Amino acid sequence: MANFFSESLKNIKTVGTLTRSSKFVCRKMVSQVDFSTARTIVELGAGDGVITKHILAAMSPDARLLSFEVLPKMCELLQKIKDERLTIVQDSAEHLGKHLEEMQLPKADAVISAIPFVAFSEEVSYRIVEAVKEQMKPGAPFIQLHYSLLTKKMYENVFGGVNVHFVPLNAPPAFVLVSYNE
DSSP states (O other), rough: HHHHHHHHTTTTTOOSSSSSHHHHHHHHTTTSSSSOOOOOOEEOTTTSSHHHHHHHSSOOTTOOOEOOOOOOHHHHHHOOOTTTTEEOOOSSSGGGHHHOOOOOOOOOOOOEEEOOGGGGOOHHHHHHHHHHTTTTTTTTTTEEEEESSHHHHHHHHHHOOOOEEEEEOOSOOEEEEEEEOO
């Protein structure tokens, strides 16, 4: 927790928050995935792994999780999670396709994201979301954590729709936005 806070202070535009996601936010995000069929799961903006651990707890033994994180210190924290199903990728999410191909994995069955898109330019945000959408199977959910609805229109434009779930038991209260790759 202290590592997350200090890293957040140093990199607030990249991390997007000073506090870790509550168990209520993590549960809401993970509940949007059908883990009985999901075998290739992608996490974007994995941070210190608080959501990662919830994903791993719900995954099937034969599923794979690719967790993307750009900050080296956060990747060090993620490395402490010992699970052979987890692959940590220190790279931008817009390179998802390259990593899936290198690992000989199919398109994603689900994408769970905590990338702070409000801190990015609209152009960069769209580029990342569109690149990720291209690497998702039809019907796959894109699940995004936000603390406001400022970027909701982007998901409507890229995916054609978005369902909003409010999670008050988080500091600050959060929104879980869910779109489907149709």
